[in-house]
Amino acid sequence: MSLQESLFRGFANPVDPSPVELRAWAYQPDSVPLESMPQDWDLLVSGDQLITTMFDLAMDPSCPARRFALHCLYIYASDGIRRKFRAHPKRRLVKLLKQAERHGDELMTTWAHNTRVLMARPELFDYHQWCEGGLVRQARRLP
Structure with missing residues (x-):
């Protein structure tokens, strides 16, 4: 367990967690269960400020909150694409895709x-699959 992981004692403001708090929580998610978080917390933490942290967590197979982080990546990507990148910069998403x-x-x-696939065919967007975790729970490649 790293120093960062062992120091997590909760969020100063769960509606606006810092990247450090989010990373520490992700390695001890049972300390503050998702069920106790504000409603739609996944939507709140899927913005530009935390997406790099979410990406790092999703890239780590040993992270206990990896699936949650991946879920947030799906939300972030679909939000940017559906809003024609007015919500999130396309260059940031493309950089994450390449990594x-x-x-x-x-x-x-x-x-x-x-x-x-969604970038090429935005009409394939399905809220349940992209924003409610469907593509995380039943991992599959879109045709």
Whole structure:
């Protein structure tokens, strides 16, 4: 257990956690269960400020909150694409996609593939799959 992990004692403000707090929580998610977080917490933490942290957590197969982080990546990607990148910069998403394609395992390369499919065909967006965790629970590559 790293120093960062052992020091987690909760969020100063769960609606606006810092990257350090989020990372520490991700390695001890049972200390503050998701069920106790504010409603739609996944949507709150899927923005530009925390997406790099979420990406790092999703890239770590040993992270206990990895699936949650991956879920947030799906939310972030679909939000940017559906809003024609007015919500999030396209360059940031493309940079994350390239990293996932180069260094990610199957879960991450599947996320990158699915995101590229949605970029090419935004009409394939399905709220349940992208924003409610469907593509995380039933990992599959979109055609």
